[in-house]
């Protein structure tokens with residue numbers, strides 16, 4: 001009888017521990033780096049960062065700011081304005097300038113995972129895919 005009681009206590013304690021771990025996990029989600037071997041899609045993953053996930057295009061629309069990040073023109077814009085550096089991807093202005101750790105452009109920044117995805121896309125050649 002004592003054994004069973006002890007087992008129940010241990011199980012209850014363990015379930016508390018597990019649920020408290022899960023709670024912590026949802027409060028501080030870890031940034032999982034994107035898989036470098038999986039090609040990043042410009043149209044499906046990068047353009048939405050500027051238009052759906054963040055509202056960069058509310059300012060970057062060609063009028064409020066000359067840099068236009070609206071989906072249909074974003075690719076031509078960042079290439080023609082020299083904001084992408086495929087030789088040294090880490091120095092690409094479209095990556096560095098709104099980076100959450102940069103301090104420049106502090107009013108609107110990428111999430112850490114957006115920034116990682118953009119860097120990987122540039123490292124993969126900044127394709128219009």
Ligand code: HEC
Pocket residue numbers: 050054055056057058059060065067081083093094097098104105107108109110
């Ligand atoms: C509230 C308006 C506003 C929003 C929203 C905004 N920006 Fe900007 N952005 C600006 C202004 C104004 C500048 C120019 C001022 C400066 O140089 O800091 C700028 C500059 C930039 C530049 C440098 C452009 C160049 O040619 O040098 C980049 C890159 C940029 N923004 C990207 C973004 C991205 C990506 C987002 C969304 C995460 C974003 N911006 C959201 C207003 C905005």
